[in-house]
Amino acid sequence: MTNIVVLVKQVPDTYSERKLTETDHTLDRESADAVLDEINERAVEEALKIKEAGEGEVTVLCVGPDRATDAIRKALSMGADKAVHVSDEALHGSDLVATSRVIAAAIGKLDSVDLVIAGNEASDGRGGAVPAVVAELLGLPQLTHAHHLAVEGSTVKVDRETADEGITHLEANLPALVSVTEKINEPRYPSFKGIMAAKKKPVETYTVADLGIDAGEVGLTNAWSAVQSASPKPPRQAGERVEDDGEGGTKIAEYLVGQKLV
Amino acid sequence: MIEWSETDELIRESIREFIDKEIRPRTDELESGQLPPYDIIRKLFASFGVGEIAREGFDQLIEHEKRKADTGSGAGGSAAGSGGGSGFTLAGQETMALIAISELAGVSLGILASAGVSLGLAAGTIMSKGTLEQKQRWVPELLTFDKVGAWAITEPEAGSDAFGGMTTTVRRDGDDYILTGHKTFITNGPYADTIVVYAKLDTGDGTPIRDRKVLAFVLDAGMDGLERSTPFKKMGLGSSPTGELSFDHVRLGRDRLLGETEGTAKDESADSGRESARANFTAERIGVAALSLGIINECHRLCVDYAASRTLWGQEIGRLQLIQAKLAEMEIARLNVQNMVFRTVEKLRAGTQPSLAEASAMKLYSSRAATEVAMEAVQLFGGNGYMTEYRVEQLARDAKGLMIYAGSNEVQTTHIAKGLLGR
Numbered sequence: 001m002t003n004i005v006v007l008v009k010q011v012p013d014t015y016s017e018r019k020l021t022e023t024d025h026t027l028d029r030e031s032a033d034a035v036l037d038e039i040n041e042r043a044v045e046e047a048l049k050i051k052e053a054g055e056g057e058v059t060v061l062c063v064g065p066d067r068a069t070d071a072i073r074k075a076l077s078m079g080a081d082k083a084v085h086v087s088d089e090a091l092h093g094s095d096l097v098a099t100s101r102v103i104a105a106a107i108g109k110l111d112s113v114d115l116v117i118a119g120n121e122a123s124d125g126r127g128g129a130v131p132a133v134v135a136e137l138l139g140l141p142q143l144t145h146a147h148h149l150a151v152e153g154s155t156v157k158v159d160r161e162t163a164d165e166g167i168t169h170l171e172a173n174l175p176a177l178v179s180v181t182e183k184i185n186e187p188r189y190p191s192f193k194g195i196m197a198a199k200k201k202p203v204e205t206y207t208v209a210d211l212g213i214d215a216g217e218v219g220l221t222n223a224w225s226a227v228q229s230a231s232p233k234p235p236r237q238a239g240e241r242v243e244d245d246g247e248g249g250t251k252i253a254e255y256l257v258g259q260k261l262v
Numbered sequence: 263m264i265e266w267s268e269t270d271e272l273i274r275e276s277i278r279e280f281i282d283k284e285i286r287p288r289t290d291e292l293e294s295g296q297l298p299p300y301d302i303i304r305k306l307f308a309s310f311g312v313g314e315i316a317r318e319g320f321d322q323l324i325e326h327e328k329r330k331a332d333t334g335s336g337a338g339g340s341a342a343g344s345g346g347g348s349g350f351t352l353a354g355q356e357t358m359a360l361i362a363i364s365e366l367a368g369v370s371l372g373i374l375a376s377a378g379v380s381l382g383l384a385a386g387t388i389m390s391k392g393t394l395e396q397k398q399r400w401v402p403e404l405l406t407f408d409k410v411g412a413w414a415i416t417e418p419e420a421g422s423d424a425f426g427g428m429t430t431t432v433r434r435d436g437d438d439y440i441l442t443g444h445k446t447f448i449t450n451g452p453y454a455d456t457i458v459v460y461a462k463l464d465t466g467d468g469t470p471i472r473d474r475k476v477l478a479f480v481l482d483a484g485m486d487g488l489e490r491s492t493p494f495k496k497m498g499l500g501s502s503p504t505g506e507l508s509f510d511h512v513r514l515g516r517d518r519l520l521g522e523t524e525g526t527a528k529d530e531s532a533d534s535g536r537e538s539a540r541a542n543f544t545a546e547r548i549g550v551a552a553l554s555l556g557i558i559n560e561c562h563r564l565c566v567d568y569a570a571s572r573t574l575w576g577q578e579i580g581r582l583q584l585i586q587a588k589l590a591e592m593e594i595a596r597l598n599v600q601n602m603v604f605r606t607v608e609k610l611r612a613g614t615q616p617s618l619a620e621a622s623a624m625k626l627y628s629s630r631a632a633t634e635v636a637m638e639a640v641q642l643f644g645g646n647g648y649m650t651e652y653r654v655e656q657l658a659r660d661a662k663g664l665m666i667y668a669g670s671n672e673v674q675t676t677h678i679a680k681g682l683l684g685r
C-alpha cells in the first residue's frame with residue numbers, strides 16, 4: 001500500500017497572455033484562464049500508475065485561492081482519490097519559502113505518507129525550488145528532475161535528468177519526495193466515469209490557522225523578496241536571414257558561436 | 263432541461279482538450295482522407311472510457327437476455343432486442359454523449375459519421391435484431407472499435423427508395439444463402455471489418471422484385487466474393503471514408519442472417535429487414551440534431567470572435583448592422599436546435615422517445631439551420647472565410663451532408679407530413 005501525495009497548482013494557461021497586477025505585482029489571476037499546471041497532470045499520472053500497479057491511495061494537495069477547486073477537480077477526475085485544499089486570504093503573495101511551509105504542514109496533517117510527487121517547476125513562477133524546500137522541511141530524501149520513476153517495495157528509483165549533469169540514477173527508501181519533468185509520461189484525459197466520480201470525492205479545506213501557522217509568517221508583506229517593478233516582454237526582434245550559397249552551414253555555426261549558444 | 267449541467271461542462275472541457283491535442287493538429291491529413299479516422303476514434307474511446315461503459319452495458323444486456331432465455335420466454339435464444347431504436351440505452355448518460363458529439367462535430371463531422379455508423383448503425387442493428395450468439399460474436403469488438411463497422415442499404419439505383427428499388431439479392435442454397443449485388447455511399451465501406459448488408463430474398467416464385475422480402479446479414483471483411491472500393495472524393499466529411507461494396511456470389515451461412523429468421527409476416531412492410539432498418543431512423547435523426555448543434559456552436563463562437571476583432575473603417579465589423587443580423591440569426595438557430603436537443607433529453611429521461619415524425623422535423627430543421635449558419639459564417643469571414651485556414655468553409659461543406667444522409671430532407675418532409683395526416 002503506497003500512500004501518495006501529489007502537489008498540484010493552478011496556473012494561468014500558457015496559451016493566454018500572462019500579466020502581473022499593477023498594484024502589488026502579484027500574478028493577475030483574472031487576466032488569464034486558470035488551468036491545472038500540465039506538469040502536475042504528469043505528476044498525477046505518475047501517482048495513478050503506481051497506484052494502479054499495486055495498491056495505494058492518491059491525495060492531491062493544492063495551496064491556492066478558492067477557484068483552484070477547478071484544478072483539484074481535474075486531478076480527481078483523472079483518478080486521484082481525495083484532495084486537500086489550503087485556501088486563505090492571508091496566503092496572497094506568499095513567496096516560495098512560505099508556500100513550502102504551508103505545504104509541509106498540510107502533508108503533516110495526513111497519516112502515513114509514503115511518497116510525495118511534485119512537478120519540477122510550475123509554469124508561472126518557475127522558481128523550481130518548492131519540491132526541494134518541502135523535502136527539507138519534512139526531512140525526506142529528495143529525488144528531483146525525474147524523467148523515470150519506479151517504486152519497488154520500500155525503495156523508490158529515479159532517473160534524474162538535468163541540462164548540466166545529464167542523467168543520474170538515484171535511489172532512496174520511502175518515504176521520499178520526487179519531482180518530475182515533462183518527459184516522465186503523457187497524462188491521461190479524465191474519463192467520463194472519472195468526471196462523474198470526481199464530484200463525490202472528498203476535498204478537505206484548511207486555513208493557515210488550521211495548520212498551526214501564524215498568518216504573520218505568510219503572504220506578500222512577509223515575503224523574503226519583493227517585485228519592485230515589472231515591464232511587458234519586449235516585442236520579438238526580426239531574425240537574421242542567411243542566404244544559403246553553399247556556405248549556409250558555416251554561417252549558422254558562426255552565428256551560434258557569436259551568440260555564445262554553442 | 264434548460265442548461266447543460268456542471269458535469270456536462272466538465273466533459274465538454276475534457277473533450278476540447280482532446281480535440282486540441284489529438285485532432286486539430288491533424289485536420290489536414292484527416293480531411294484530405296490521407297489519415298483514416300479509426301486510430302483517433304480508438305484513442306477517443308479509450309481515453310474517455312467509452313468502450314468500457316458500452317461494454318458494461320452490453321454485458322448487462324446479455325446477462326438479462328440469458329436469464330430470460332433460461333426461464334423459457336426466448337425460445338431457442340433467437341430473441342430480438344427490446345425494440346425502439348438502437349438497442350442501447352444511454353442510462354442517464356444522454357447529455358454526456360450529446361455534449362461530446364456536438365463538440366466533435368464542430369471540428370470533424372467525419373470522425374463522428376464514421377464512429378456513429380459503426381456503433382449506432384452496425385452494432386446497433388446487430389444488438390436490436392441479432393440472436394444472442396450473433397451479438398456476442400460481433401458486437402464487443404465494435405464497441406471498443408477494435409473492428410470497424412459499416413451498414414449498407416443504399417444502392418446506385420436505390421437511395422431514398424431504398425427498399426423498393428433495392429436489387430441486391432440473396433437466393434437460398436441448401437442451408438446457406440448466396441448474395442449478389444452492389445451497394446454505394448457506404449460510410450466506412452473501404453475499411454469495414456463487420457458489415458450489415460440488406461438484400462432482397464429471391465425465392466424464384468415470381469414475386470415482383472419491389473415486393474420481395476428484405477433480409478439483413480452480417481459479413482466479415484475477407485469473405486470470398488466481397489469487394490470494398492477505395493474511398494470516394496467528396497464535398498465534405500473528408501475524414502469519413504465513404505465507398506462502394508460489391509458482392510459476387512458471397513456464400514452466407516444461416517448464422518449470418520440477422521435474427522436467424524426470415525420473418526413470418528405476409529405483409530412485406532413488416533419483414534425483418536425493413537423493420538430493422540426503420541428502427542434506426544429515429545435515433546439517427548436525433549443524432550443529426552446534436553451534430554448540427556455542434557456545427558452551429560462552433561460557427562457562432564468563431565463568428566462572435568471574428569466580429570469583435572476584425573476592424574474596418576476604424577471599427578470592429580460587429581458594429582455593422584448587417585453583421586449583427588447574421589450573428590442574431592445564428593443565435594436564434596443555436597437556441598432552437600439546442601432546445602430540440604434538450605427536449606429530446608427530457609423525453610429519453612422520461613423513458614420515451616420523440617416520434618418518427620418529430621425526429622424527422624428535428625433532423626430537417628437542424629441540418630438546414632447548421633448549413634445556413636455555416637454558409638453565413640463563411641460570408642462573415644469574407645475572403646478569410648473562403649480559406650481553409652479559418653475553418654468555417656469546412657464546416658459549411660460538412661453541414662451540407664447532414665441535409666442529405668440519414669434520409670434526405672425531402673424524405674423528412676414526407677415523414678413529417680405522414681405524421682400530421684395519418685399517412
Ligand SMILES: Cc1cc2nc3c(=O)[nH]c(=O)nc-3n(C[C@H](O)[C@H](O)[C@H](O)COP(=O)(O)OP(=O)(O)OC[C@H]3O[C@@H](n4cnc5c(N)ncnc54)[C@H](O)[C@@H]3O)c2cc1C
Pocket residue numbers: 379413414415416418420421422423446447448449450499504663666667668669670671672673676
Ligand atoms: C456522406 C454520405 C454517407 C452515407 N453513408 C451511408 C451508409 O453508411 N449506408 C447507406 O446505406 N447509405 C449511406 N449514404 C446514402 C444516403 O443515405 C443516400 O444518399 C440518401 O438516402 C439519398 O439517396 P440518393 O443519394 O440515392 O438520392 P435520391 O434518392 O436519388 O434523391 C435525389 C433527390 O430526390 C429527392 N427525393 C427522393 N425521394 C423523394 C420524395 N419521395 N419526394 C421528394 N423528393 C424526393 C431527394 O431528396 C433528392 O433531392 C450516405 C450518403 C452520404 C452523402
